[in-house]
Amino acid sequence: MLTKNNLWKAVMLLIILATACAPAATPTPAPVPVKEVTRVVEVTREVPVERKIKAGFIYVGPIGDYGWTHAHEQGRLYVEDKFPWLETVYAEAVPEADVERFLDRFIVEEKCDVVFTTSFGFMDGTVAAAQKYPDKIFFHCSGFKRTPNLGTYMADFYQLYYLNGLMAGALTKTGKIGYVAAHPIPEVVRHINAFTLGVREVNPKATVDVRWLFAWYDPAKAREAAEALIAAGADVLAFTEDSPTVLQVGQEYTQKGQPVYTFSHYSPMEKFGPDSCVSGQLVDWGIIYEDILAKVYLGLYTNKNLENVDYWWLIREGAAKLGGAFEHSINPKFEDALKAVKVTEPLLGELSVYDLVMKRIEQMKDPAMLFDPFTGPIKDQAGVERVKAGQRLSLGELTTIDWFVEGNVGTIPR
Amino acid sequence: MWDFILLVLRAAIPAGTPLLFGTLGEVTAERSGVLNLGVEGMMIVGAVTAFGVTQSTGNIWLGVAAAALVGGILALVHAFASITLRVNQVVSGLALTMLGLGLSGLVGKRYIGMPPRTRFAPLAVPGLSDLPIIGPLFFRYDPLVYLAIALVPVLWFILYKTRWGITLRSVGESPATADALGVNVFRVRYLAVFFGGLMAGVGGAYLSVVYTTAWIEGMTAGAGWIVIALTIFAMWDPVRALLGAYLFGGVRVLQYRLQPLGISPNLLNMLPFIFTILVLLVSAGEAMRKRIGAPEALMQPYMREER
Incomplete structure (x- = not known):
């Protein structure tokens, strides 16, 4: 039975319900807002606009x-x-x-x-x-x-060091090339080896004399090591050290009338030795x-x-770039000298060292990696064959390499 | 063999020159009784100042002068702390080194990777530079090498043969006695420390505008600490400082020339410090200390009316 009080309550309830339902009774067709909502949800999931x-x-x-x-x-x-x-x-x-x-x-x-x-x-x-x-x-x-x-x-730079080596082998007159090296770890050994492989490809009699700094960064030591190498007869220098010192030493000697050619390392250092720096390694x-x-x-x-x-x-991905400056991969001052030296490559025939460098870059840029510096036969310092003809060193072997290739002078301190 | 020795000597002199500048300054400061461990800091600020001023003016001498001045000003900070405020000299000096390393990095940001605008041409002494053997060995360096060498007899003369010298040494030996004789101990110490800063600044300048001709952060790489060792090794004497600086320079240079013979550079790297430890061992006794010339009042702040 509805009492008077309950009746009032029921009436009130009806009124409230009616008011609450009123907005829903708008003439807008129902499916459209639903569609919109779904789209918004999708968007938030795929592109997080607010995400940092x-x-x-x-x-x-x-x-x-x-x-x-x-x-x-x-x-x-x-x-x-x-x-x-x-x-x-x-x-x-x-x-x-x-x-x-x-x-x-x-x-x-x-x-x-x-x-x-x-x-x-x-x-x-x-x-x-x-x-x-x-x-x-x-x-x-x-x-x-x-x-x-x-x-x-x-x-990694090993391909660049190899290309630098090709140029070093073409430019040396004394047949003695110097390498100022930071620490005796696989990365540096790999780079020295790649450099020497390049040198010997062009100039099979040339040697690479290695001096260790035991420092990643020490301009004074780098200068002393570079001068020691020049005193020992080196007329081309490459290095692994984080300052442009070796290039400056090369520039000084070149200006004095005793040309010493150098390869920039890591940053665009050519401006420190514009007459000495041939090329180098750049990273991105x-x-x-x-x-x-x-x-x-x-x-x-x-x-x-x-x-x-x-x-x-590597070079293929664009992370490693040949050059001592971002403007050119080889210092224009040395282009003629490099074009004048001819070598005979088994597959490419006779060509200049300049062309060989360009060809090698092309081959290494190819997705199939048509060429790799560490392709056998490669002998170590003792003359023992470490890589058989036709084989390549694997990534694992490259990252743990602890022996010098034939042509290096000096030892790896242990 | 003879060629080898000549080449090593030829390279050892420039390698030892920044050490010589620094050591001459530190000898003077320590002779007055103030140990300044801030040499590394003053040198590196000198290096960045010299490079910056040389780049903007195109004049190396202005760069070197500015480096000397800035080194001197930094030394005055140490002088104020250790002489006037009488704080521990070791702490104040170390703080100066850290300050210098940080400050130079901050100021030097814009000079990174800048090729030098100008450089010293080797100064061939007319007539003498063409002599066989001796010519290339002694008479074909940059002007700062000669300046360093010239400072040695001058400083020696001042220290041992003039009134200024005896005043300086007496302040380092017994400041109270000097004070009683009417010497202004504070002024003498301030001047000596300031001179030490000047020299450290020039030593740093040598590294950045002559030896490596570039500004590179942290380029002193411990040269300031070798100076501290060298001051003890030289037994606070300018002439022995010259010999020591070239000896240490020679050791550095030899590291890379002896490497093909299988001699580890690490071994040669230790030599300066081994020599210094030997000198310290020998000089441990009181009698010996006096004989080798360690300033009696080194590291003791002076306070008037004390004792």
């Missing part, structure tokens, strides 16, 4: 070293400029033993999504951090340890960082699938 990525970079040297760290810094600036959704932070001159502390800071305080560590010696610290922060993404440069959230990357880390960060942004790289992500970028 923060990337941290940990460098081993000062960004002003004009070598390794400087080149990575150029890469960082390139991606930061390129991607509006990217924010970056960096720490320079980080001691190798200290990297974990910096990784903690970048993850916890700076809230980085991705951290790049750019020295071989940072490897174990980065692995530890990757395990400690499994939901973050890490990339380590020049190492070989990977986990689901830690990938590796490297732009920017395109590697671009590729990695774009894939992280698109969700292709996650904290679960990096176990097999290993960048080993």
Whole structure:
């Protein structure tokens, strides 16, 4: 039975219901808003408009070293400029033993999504951090340890050193070539070997005298080693050290009337020795960082699938470039001299060293990698055949190489 | 063999020159009783200043003068802290080194990768530079090498043969006595430390505008610390500083010339420090300390009316 009180309540309820239903009774056809809603949901899932990525970079040297760290810094600036959704932070001159502390800071305080560590010696610290922060993404440069959230990357120069070697072999008059080397590790040994293979391809009697600095960066030591090599008869110098000192020494001697030709390393150093620098090795880390960060942004790289992500970028990918300046791959002053020296290549016939260099670049740019410097037969210093005719050294062998090819003078300290 | 020795000597002199400048300055400062561990910092700021000024004016001498001045000003910071405020000299000097390394990196950003605008032509001493053997060995260097060599007898003469010298040494041996005799201990120490800064600045300038002709961050790479070791090795004497600087320069140069014989550069790298430790061992006794000339009041701040 409806009491008076209950009746009132029922009436009130009806009125409220009527008011609530009123907006729904608008003349707009129902399917349209539903469609719109679905589309919005789809869009949010595919392109995260509001999403930002923060990337941290940990460098081993000062960004002003004009070598390794400087080149990575150029890469960082390139991606930061390129991607509006990217924010970056960096720490320079980080001691190798200290990297974990910096990784903690970048993850916890700076809230980085991705951290790049750019020295071989940072490897174990980065692995530890990757395990400690499994939901973050890490990339380590020049190492070989990977986990689901830690990938590796490297732009290697051995092809460039080989090309430099071809030119060095053509230009030497004394048959003695000097190499100022940083540390006796596989990477440097690989580069010296590639250089010597190039030298001997053009000039089978020439030798490459190696002096070790035991430093990545020490301009004074580099000068002393370069002068020691010149005193021992070298008239062409290549090097692995992070300053333009060897080029400056070459320039001084060339100006004094005793030509010493040099090859720039890592950064565009030709301006430090315009009359001495023939060519050199240049790197573009920017395109590697671009590729990695774009894939992280698109969700292709996650904290679960990096176990097999290993960048080993060479001339083909554009990460390694021939030259002592970005404007030209060979200093125009030396073009004629290189065109004047002829060699006979089994497949290409007789051609100038200049043309041989260009041909080799083409072959190495080919997706099928038609040529590789480390193709047998290759003998070591003792004359023992280490690579059989027709075979190539594998990536694993290249990254662990610990023997000198025939033609090198000096030993690898152990 | 003879050629080899000549070439090593020829290279050792420029390699030792920045060390010689720094050591002459540090000898003077320590003779007045103030240890300045900021040499590395003053040298590197000198290096960046010299490079910057040389690039903008095109005149190396202006660059070197500016480096000397800036080195001197930095040294005054240490002087104020350690002489006036009497803080621990080791701490103040170390702070100066860190300050210098940081400051030079900051200021030097714009000079990275800049080729030098000008450089010293080797100064061949007329008549003498054409002599066989001796000519190329002694008379074909850049002007700063000769300046460093010329400073050695001048400083030696001032230290041992003039009133200024005896005043300086007495302040380093017994400041209270000197004070009683009417010497202004503070002024002498300030001047000595300032001179040390001037010299360190020039040493740094040598590295950036003569030896490597580029600005590279951290380019002193420990030269300032070798200067500290060399000051002890030279037993606070300008002439022995000259010999020591060229000896250490020679050791550096030899590292790469002896490498083909299987002699590790690391071994040669240790030599300067081994020599220094030997000198320290020999000089550990009180009597010996006096004989080799360690300033008695080294590292002791002076306060008037004390004791």
